[in-house]
Amino acid sequence: MAAPTDFTRTVRIVAVSDTHNDIPRPDQIPDGDIFIHAGDMTDDGTYTELKAQYDWIAALPHEVKVVIGGNHDLTLDPFHSKTTRENHFKAKNLFTSIEAQSNGIHYLDTEVRYITLRGGHKEGSKRPITIPIYGNPHQPQWLATDYSFTYKPYPSPESELPWENAPNRTQNVPIWVMHGGPQGRLDQINIPPLQGCVVEAQKIYEARPLLCVYGHFHVAYGVEHVEYEHDKDVVKTATVITKPEDPRYDFSKKSGKALKPGKETIFANVAWMTGLKRQVPERNKPVVIDLELPYDH
Template sequence: METSISSNIKTRFLILSDTHGHELPEECSQHHADVVIHCGDLTDCSYLTEFQTTIQQLQRLDAPLKLVIPGNHDFTLDTPTFQQKVNASGLDANEHDRRLVRQVYGDYEEVRRKLFTDDLQQSSGITLLDEGIHVFTLANGARLTVYASPYTPSLGGDWGFQYHPDTGHDYQLGSTTSSSSSSSSSSDPIDVVITHGPPRGIMDYTTSHSDTHSERGRRAGCPGLFKAIARARPRLHCFGHIHEGWGAMIAQWRDDGMGSSSSIAANEPSHFMAIDHGRSTVISKLARLVELGKEKVPAVMEASHCSEDPAPLTPGEHTLFVNAAAKRCRPEVPVHPLWLIDLDLSRAGAIC
């Protein structure tokens, strides 16, 4: 008697962001994952030593593939911004100053060329992603299609990978059809979106007195990014940047007029219109960590939303949003937990 092979494979993601060159709790390296995702702000000041510390931390994590994007603090990976900052500070005026810059920050493109090397990718699975779509065949046999972007909106624009909110940014995610259809407008529907910043309305509310990237007490996410996510409806969208927005939620997309693909294409959808909040689920948020107290906050927060789980994620109907900013913004929580997430992915070679 032949047994059928499932077209889906349970895949574990360990997600973190905004580590800012700090070491992670030892417990984080005790969890195996199929994919580690770091959503940017690898450093605090873009020092070479901070990049080296973060790479060492990533090497300790147990996963065959580790996907990394920069954040606004990692400005040396944004060469035009790095050059502008050096020129504006006058540190290119003489060889002595240029030598000091190279000692602390490296030369232009040095971090990319000498730290995030092909050898590092081969030995530790650490892969620095440029903006765009990337397709991987995982060690567990699943196919993973990722869209990555390090860009965030900013009124100042003096950090890396930033754009003015009035200008916006073109997040070219493409589009997918709902799970009820057997075809898609893309040969590889996007499974996971990795951005440094959040979409507007999703775990993007700033309340921290130390927030320097947006006005305190305002939503800091990007409306254009939300529109792109609402059109593509990936299984998972992970990000950081807004530390006080740490948390995760399963969003239920509306399939009425306000949430349909045609409406999204023609209008600027908001999280109020496109998401059915009455049928969405908050998995956790920072306020719940504060209630736990400093001694009870775990190093890793786990959630599973595969087909056999009590709350399965249905592609095209749900998106799991994860803000994985690890650096604390409240004294009651020493370090925000990393996220360990189980999701179904399509088997490589399966017909979608």
């Protein structure tokens, strides 16, 4: 048997966050290889709310579904004041049980998971590919409300702890999923001083993943392309490339726009809710990204 000649594979990622108890219709979620929910599935993180979110996510046809908590998913946070051992176990078990695993769900909580994608959303055989994905639900606590997965904003010792084990560049983790985003990257919001995390931004610039997916800042929905300085962990150029009416972004080899590892990052704020939330019927569309990923990790 001849050795494979392809060193990369195009993977289609479909991402949302901040559904806040909405249950999208199946036709509202495009097909793809990996579905990502970047937190705030619910308003209050009750078992009933989380179960309803689990049900629609589990029913999706995507082979892999990556899920993290958000600041509203209270009982997924074992340290939240409203969390008990019992309700936390029930909540987390929804997304980590054998049933959840059989439905392709991977629940990440401040960790890297090596996830194998075997098939493909398009017809035709594809070699399995194993993709390391980092998930972190934490964000700074700017407001007095008792939210989950929060910490004192930078500068504080607490702001360093949730990110101390974030991947570095040598680990080659191409996809990061967070709830809150990094400071300065699609984190604009009209509630001062609410903003993204300084430490998170530093960790991302040091590691330079291909894709960062998050939400939290509803009004900052969109996609941004960043290039880095060659010899410094700082941004060289940043270009917002948001297409709200057709949020499909092709960075496949076939498109001629494949991202250069260690040199570029796509930041995607994938908030489903707009800034007006349920005051209006409109919702942001799921973001679809075709990403060229290496077989060898």
